[in-house]
Amino acid sequence: MKPASAAFLGLTLWLIMALVAGWRPLLIHFWQGISVILLLLALFDAWRVWRMPTVRVQRQVAGSLPVGVWSEVILQLYNSSTQSSRVEVFDDYPITSNLQGQPQPLQLPASAGIETQYRICPQQRGACQFAGVHLLIESPWRFWKHYRYIPLITPIRVYPNFATITKFAWFAAENRLGQLGIRQLQxxxxxxxxxxxxxxxxxxxxxxxxxxxxxxxxxxxxxxxxDERDQQIILLIDCGRRMLTQDSTLSHFDHMLNAILLLAYVALRQGDALGLMTFSGEPRWLAPRKGMNTINVILNTVYDLQPSTHASDYLNAAIQLTQRHKKRALVVLISNLRDEDNDELLPALQLLRHQHLVLLASLRERILNEVLEQPIYTFEDALRHAATLDYLNTRRQTHDALTHQGIVYLDTVPEQLPVKIVNRYWEIKRSGML
Structure with a gap:
């Protein structure tokens, strides 16, 4: 219970009357009478709001939400009292989310309900929940705001951004994939x-x-x-510490999951079988399987997966994969590579190449491109530009070396990864490399 507008107005009136009574002692009895009346009114108003029936609340929200995408939450409130009331509503949302449209002041009609909505944008994948709803109910005479908490647990799952799949399906149905940047080579x-x-x-x-x-x-x-069907695609998911790198609002790991979801959808539509294996983090293995229902299986397998603080062990991952899967497959490895990774990465790629075709995608920080686009005014700007250019040239040399060894290599910024990796997949299918 906390004071509302009428309480502050009454307190102001009481103080004014006290000053007047201090200047004119004859009015002191009048001031005392006003004090008693205000006190009785406030107590009676507090009793009325205390006895008000509890507002019934229902929440409507999808059981699964995509990370980094704004989604709608609907709250339905029903007032069983015979009097209308003003209510301030604040939903107890998952703390790992951004919020728009809360708190909300509402006017609840007597013996009726009202519906309100707000938007939520989850920033972290995994299982979470809405715990309840906070209400501040204003008393009939507006002396008080009475706090009530309505427990209303709603569990949800935050998945990688599957909205890209929906967009792809829509553009594919309209034969407008070119607007997404996806090239159909057939x-x-x-x-x-x-x-x-x-x-x-x-x-x-x-x-x-x-x-x-x-x-x-x-x-x-x-x-x-x-194009040939019934081929095997295996996603080799790097859960090492490099994937913790943050680019815009999402980490490289989240960008990777968004990309492999789109790739999985395209591959399954083509009739291929798809599986996945994680390394340098929580171990998970999904044997290749066909059918569009595999998308749901993949979502439930990776939605709560998080990158670890361990270094990426590419060689151990290659050994495990060759032991688990014997049939030739397209192995898609997405990571954030550095020059110092070559000594361990090359033996792993050579081991995989004996049996599989390898598509290696390396995520490049977006700031590297931004540095090259900035104008040069000082000597420090020139040094930064030259160092960045030298670093990118080294990455390009690595690209050429891996390509000559039979590795399909892709170097891209995270935002462009979904489109580029799908285009490269279709190039592989079209060329018959697999």
Whole structure:
């Protein structure tokens, strides 16, 4: 219980009357009467708000939310009292989230309900919960604000940003993937795996024509191919300390999870089997499986996964993977690489190459590009620019060396990783490298 507007107004009136009574002693009895009246009014108002029925509250929120994306939370409040009341509402939201639209002042009608909403943006993946709702109920005569806490536990799961998948599906249905930056390299009738026979169309290559079928049907018949299906994709997830690097509001680890979700969705749509393995952190293994339901399995496997403070042990990860999975697969390794990693990384890549095709993606801090774009005014600016350029040239040399060894290499800033890794996957499928 704390004072409200009428209480402060009454206190101000009481002090004014006290000053007047001090100047005119004849008014002291009048001041005492006013004091008693104000006190009785305040006590009666406190008793009324204390006896008010508890406001019933319901919360509507999705059971799973994407990290870094604003989502809507709806609160429904019902007033069972025969009197309307003013209420200030503050939801007990997960503390690892940003908030918009709280607290909210509301006017609750008598014997009726009202609905309000606010927005929440989770900043950390994992299991969390809404604990309850804080209410400040104003008394009928506005002398007091009575605090009540309504326990209302709502557990939720914060997943990697699966909103990218929804956007991809929508653009794919509209045949507008180019707006996302994704290049579809398939050309009509061409591929690696026979799909069907059909009538010849203008633009088909001569090598597509099936001459036996043409002779039988007395018209040109073309072979139609599609990209090979039923291939194996394994995501090798680095949980080492480098992935703790923060870029914008998300860490490199969160950017990586967002990218592999989109890659998983695309690969599963292509008919490939997808699995994953973590290393240098909490060990998790998911054997390759097919079907779009695998997306849900992957989400539930990685949603609470966090990077550790351990150094990334690439060689040990390669040994474990070769022991667990014998069939040839496309191994996708995403990490934040440095020059000093080469001594351990190269043996691991060579071990994987004996059996698998390796796609290595290295995340590059966005600030490196920003330094190169800044104008140079001082000697320190020139040194910073030259050092950054030298560092990027060294990364480019590493890229060339790995490419010559048969490693598919990708160097990108985190925000561009989802689109670039999907494009590289389609290039691999189209080329028949796997």
């Amino acid at each position: 050309r009509r009738g061409e591929g690696l795996e026979f799909h069907q026979l059909r009538e010849y169309r203008s633009g088909d290559a001569l090598r597509q024509i099936d001459w036996n079928a043409t002779s039988r049907y007395k018209k040109l018949i073309s072979k139609e191919y599609q």
